Amino acid sequence: MLKPSDNLVDAIYADLRLKLQRSAVSPTDRLVDTEIANAHGISRMPAREALLRLVSEGYLVGTTRGFAVRELSLEDISGLFEVRRQLEPRAAACAARDMTPEIEAEITAAMNRVELALGASDIPALLAANVDFRNAWLKAVNNPHMAATISRFIDYFQSVRLGTFADPATAYQYIDGLSRIHAAFLAHDPLMVQDRMTLFMFAAEEAYLSVRRRQLEEAETARPARRRIQKRGTA
């Protein structure tokens, strides 16, 4: 843990980012700079700067008591998917066009791991394989700005994704869509990839919305009402 680059901030940032991608941080957790700092045996500043960067990128929100993973409202989900719909089908089509055998092998390997994990109901493995699949095809996108933007928008859903995969029916449908995209990649058909990605986007949006709606309802019944997340949204 903590090797990338010779820069402490980047190292901490990468570490936290990975934890977030793996849904290893729950929205109820509080990330505190001092904790992270002496967990890694460093001072507050690098940890703080990494946290601040995650805030400015929209992954975390600052509260009066530590940093927390950002929870998406239903509007957030709709809005984020509107952007994803504009970008991902097109990007995936480009990826299909410019696909190399190496990357093709990677996405196939990731797809296999996804199906294996689905069969074993191994949610963490499913999450990880899902991330791998996405990162693999994004590698074939020649436009780094496009790839980075997409990556970022997908990562916003980490806090919801866990819930999506918890329900077997939803997970199955999600993975089915993924596998259809995978097949289209193997067929080297950019347009088929584009179309299937478009369909996938709509299905995914609905899945996330329903999961999030249920989460919000549960939270409502559990706690009558309370919340206190201040300013510091920045962006």
Next chain:
Amino acid sequence: MLKPSDNLVDAIYADLRLKLQRSAVSPTDRLVDTEIANAHGISRMPAREALLRLVSEGYLVGTTRGFAVRELSLEDISGLFEVRRQLEPRAAACAARDMTPEIEAEITAAMNRVELALGASDIPALLAANVDFRNAWLKAVNNPHMAATISRFIDYFQSVRLGTFADPATAYQYIDGLSRIHAAFLAHDPLMVQDRMTLFMFAAEEAYLSVRRRQLEEAETARPARRRIQKRGTA
């Protein structure tokens, strides 16, 4: 100067961001935390954090000797426009659909200022009015994620825009495209807005590419070869 929020980092960030939007920082300038700090009468840390944020957002790059505005390669320009083409026509169409009379008045006012500045060949005013026009129609975009992403992508071009407006012919053509978009907004025709924005995107890409190409050539002839911008690109 330096009022927004009760937070020094945000204040410095906003100040720098504005300077960048106005092209008030040349790529040869070096932004140094200590300078900014005692220019504002504060310590290094807030200035440094603001700079770091601009780096992580891609507006600046860290060098071994201060921070500098990021210079776009021709590939960057093409890549950035590929993303803009996916987002802006659609977003503008939504803006046209959801336009309010207040915002319509704003974009008209901005458009008038653009034409006034164009007539007077007042480049700084043209730059400012152009920013205003964009910000005005983005206000009508109900999806904040969409609006923020677009805003960000547009802002990457600040270092090139100055060059675009310097050439009267290019500036005229650019502004003509803008005015056609404005007319479409006034007609409340989302599809017309969408189409015209699409055309505008292609024209703008070409304009930026040719300006940047010329800049690079000039730099080449002036200085045989040299450059030293290190790692720290982050994101």
Next chain:
DNA sequence: CCTCCAAAAACCGTATACTGATTTTGGCAG
């Protein structure tokens, strides 16, 4: 047992200080 209030703790924001790396400067030799 619950409520209210005050003391304590937690945590963020900012300031200052130190270190190491890199670049610039200035002088000395060729």
Next chain:
DNA sequence: CTGCCAAAATCAGTATACGGTTTTTGGAGG
């Protein structure tokens, strides 16, 4: 005048320290 080398300056990164605000805690009173 040019090239080289060493001293000095510059600047990013990291550590430590302090102040202020908000939250939690714990006890006294109802």
